Amino acid sequence: MADTTVSISDNGPYWVSGNFVVNDGEGNSFPVEGEAYLCRCGQSEEKPFCDGSHNMVGFQDSCRA
């Protein structure tokens, strides 16, 4: 069983559950214990995390793995 799971929300963020670290492009590290929602739409004011802006901008992407 995987320690960390990444799920892709239709028209929304990546939902990541487990214990892990998110590193952004500026070298900042965000340790996470439990779960986090990572922005896919590029519109969040809280990047790399989702702040719900995808709903306001009508982000559309329902890719399947």
Ligand code: FES
């Ligand atoms: S995916 Fe939610 S704000 Fe970008």
